[in-house]
Amino acid sequence: MSDFFQFIIEGLTTGSFYALVALGYTMVYGIIRLINFAHGDLFMVGAFIGWTGLMVLASAHLPLALALLIALVAAMTVTGALGLLIERLAYQPLLRAPRLSILITALGVSLALQNGVLLIYGAGFRTYPHVLSQAGFELHGVQITFAQIGIIVASLALMLALYFFVHHTFLGTAMRALAIDQDAARLMGIDVERLIQLTFLLGSVLAAVAGVMEGLYYTQINFFMGFVLGLRAFTAAVLGGIGNIPGAMAGGILIGLLEAFGAGYVSSQWTDVFVFGVLIGVLVIKPTGLFGERVVERM
Numbered sequence: 001m002s003d004f005f006q007f008i009i010e011g012l013t014t015g016s017f018y019a020l021v022a023l024g025y026t027m028v029y030g031i032i033r034l035i036n037f038a039h040g041d042l043f044m045v046g047a048f049i050g051w052t053g054l055m056v057l058a059s060a061h062l063p064l065a066l067a068l069l070i071a072l073v074a075a076m077t078v079t080g081a082l083g084l085l086i087e088r089l090a091y092q093p094l095l096r097a098p099r100l101s102i103l104i105t106a107l108g109v110s111l112a113l114q115n116g117v118l119l120i121y122g123a124g125f126r127t128y129p130h131v132l133s134q135a136g137f138e139l140h141g142v143q144i145t146f147a148q149i150g151i152i153v154a155s156l157a158l159m160l161a162l163y164f165f166v167h168h169t170f171l172g173t174a175m176r177a178l179a180i181d182q183d184a185a186r187l188m189g190i191d192v193e194r195l196i197q198l199t200f201l202l203g204s205v206l207a208a209v210a211g212v213m214e215g216l217y218y219t220q221i222n223f224f225m226g227f228v229l230g231l232r233a234f235t236a237a238v239l240g241g242i243g244n245i246p247g248a249m250a251g252g253i254l255i256g257l258l259e260a261f262g263a264g265y266v267s268s269q270w271t272d273v274f275v276f277g278v279l280i281g282v283l284v285i286k287p288t289g290l291f292g293e294r295v296v297e298r299m
Contacts, residue, residue: 002141007260013148013217015256016155019249020210021233022240023162024203026248029237030179031199032095037106038086039207040230041113042079044223046208047215048117050075051126064131068216075208083204084197091200092193110227117223125222128215151213158206159249165202166245175199179243228272232259235279241289250291 021043028036053071062070090109094102136145166172178185178195186192214229215221236255240247255275262274282289 003264005140005142007264008257009142009144009148010264011257011260012152012253013256014259015236015253016152017210017214017229017252018233018236018255019159019252020155020206021229022236022248022252023159023245024207025234025237026240026242026245027199027203030243030245031175031196032091033099034091034102034106035234035242036091036203037103037230037234038109038113039203040228040233041110041117041226042083042204043207043211043214043229043233044221044226045082045113045117046075046079046204046211047221047225048121048126048211048223049078049208050212050215051128051221054129054131058129068131072209072212075212076205079208079211080201080205083200083207087197087200092196095196110230114223114227121223123223125220128219128221130219132216147217151217154213155210158209162202162206163245163249171195171198232275235275238279239282239289241291244289244291247289247291251289 021040024039024042025036028034028039050071053074054067057067057070060067086109090105091102094105132145132147134145134147136143136148138144166175174185174190175195175198177188178190178192182192211221211226214225232255233252236251237248238251239254240249240251242248255278258274258278259271262268262271266274
């Protein structure tokens with residue numbers, strides 16, 4: 001029984017990363033009906049920017065907490081700006097084009113980001129400093145570290161903050177109106193282009209936070225990490241009901257738990273089979289996801 005609860009803790013930790021990235025997928029899809037396959041690579045870029053910041057600050061002998069904060073803010077800023085640049089240059093000119101055109105562009109942007117990081121940092125793994133302590137406590141045979149608690153709590157706080165923003169602020173209401181009908185929203189005086197940019201900015205910032213946290217937790221990063229995690233986060237968004245923010249949160253956690261139980265009770269070599277098997281099953285049995293896509297409101 002202790003193994004069961006240990007897998008839950010591990011699944012919640014991993015699922016927190018998936019949920020944060022899945023939110024970017026579901027927000028962009030809810031606004032412009034685009035599956036942004038480059039989003040997972042923004043997660044990877046955020047991890048590398050955070051690593052670079054920590055390496056630079058390590059030589060300055062700054063206090064650890066301050067160095068982490070500066071590196072995180074730098075990752076959020078650079079990745080957010082990159083997300084805005086991608087939306088402006090790659091996606092905005094194609095918003096009125098056929099969906100296939102913008103989808104192919106998203107795949108091209110994904111490859112460009114991967115190869116750009118490959119050229120700058122190389123193909124080898126980069127290692128984050130071991131700054132997260134393994135200290136924690138044992139509860140009925142279950143080992144829980146303070147780092148795991150911090151990651152889960154921080155991710156949950158970010159997800160709840162995003163939910164509150166979308167559902168209880170003026171800009172969030174405008175975003176939900178835009179998700180329903182862009183033309184009607186424009187007639188009501190809503191700045192459609194600015195809100196689309198805001199959506200990309202928020203998604204990119206959340207991806208950067210997830211990238212830095214995963215780098216700190218697992219310590220090793222590489223230029224291809226965003227592709228695999230992006231596919232799993234996309235699966236989480238589809239599982240919860242793509243276009244549905246609470247669904248993306250729940251889907252990320254469920255995929256994390258599925259991965260942890262699959263690796264623990266079967267084999268870690270089969271985790272991708274389990275995860276993408278779920279994707280196929282959801283698309284065949286219930287394409288709208290577990291929460292179902294709302295007809296009136298998609299965000």
